Amino acid sequence: MKRTLRNLIGSLSVILAVFILFAFVVPQDQKVSGAWAVPAKYKSMKNNQKGDAATGKMLYAKHCKSCHGGTGLGDGPKAGSLKTKINSLKDSKFQAQSDGEIYFKSFVGRDEMPNFEKKIVDEDERWAIVNFTRTLK
Numbered sequence: 105m106k107r108t109l110r111n112l113i114g115s116l117s118v119i120l121a122v123f124i125l126f127a128f129v130v131p132q133d134q135k136v137s138g139a140w141a142v143p144a145k146y147k148s149m150k151n152n153q154k155g156d157a158a159t160g161k162m163l164y165a166k167h168c169k170s171c172h173g174g175t176g177l178g179d180g181p182k183a184g185s186l187k188t189k190i191n192s193l194k195d196s197k198f199q200a201q202s203d204g205e206i207y208f209k210s211f212v213g214r215d216e217m218p219n220f221e222k223k224i225v226d227e228d229e230r231w232a233i234v235n236f237t238r239t240l241k
């Protein structure tokens with residue numbers, strides 16, 4: 105009787121330990137990002153049409169791919185460790201926005217989407233990246 109009780113307590117402790125371990129090991133759900141407040145002056149911003157998508161692809165690989173993934177699915181190597189879920193850039197909802205909105209999100213950013221205004225200063229390079237995102241659909 106005594107032995108059975110000890111075994112029972114033993115098994116319960118093991119089960120408890122496994123539960124506690126899982127609470128830490130299993131990643132918590134990522135936050136689904138809400139709507140962006142894009143200022144009107146960015147929304148209506150005109151693409152200068154001087155950014156070429158091939159240059160954009162190269163810059164994207166350097167600055168964006170680590171989170172957004174090579175094809176824009178939001179599956180880059182850093183994506184899993186972020187608290188915010190990255191939406192796919194191939195999505196029709198993403199593609200439906202104006203170039204200016206994509207520009208604002210890409211270079212001003214918010215929270216875990218870094219600000220690139222100091223890293224990518226050339227206007228043509230910025231538009232090249234926006235134009236590259238248009239090729240992802």
Ligand code: HEC
Binds near residue numbers: 182215217220
């Ligand atoms: C450190 C990881 C990281 C890097 C690097 C990064 N992003 Fe992001 N990006 C995010 C996250 C996280 C979000 C979602 C943020 C949110 O909704 O609050 C996001 C969102 C965006 C969005 C908005 C997507 C939508 O659904 O409308 C665009 C556009 C974007 N990023 C472009 C870029 C571009 C262009 C680069 C490179 C110049 C870049 N990002 C680099 C993490 C990153």
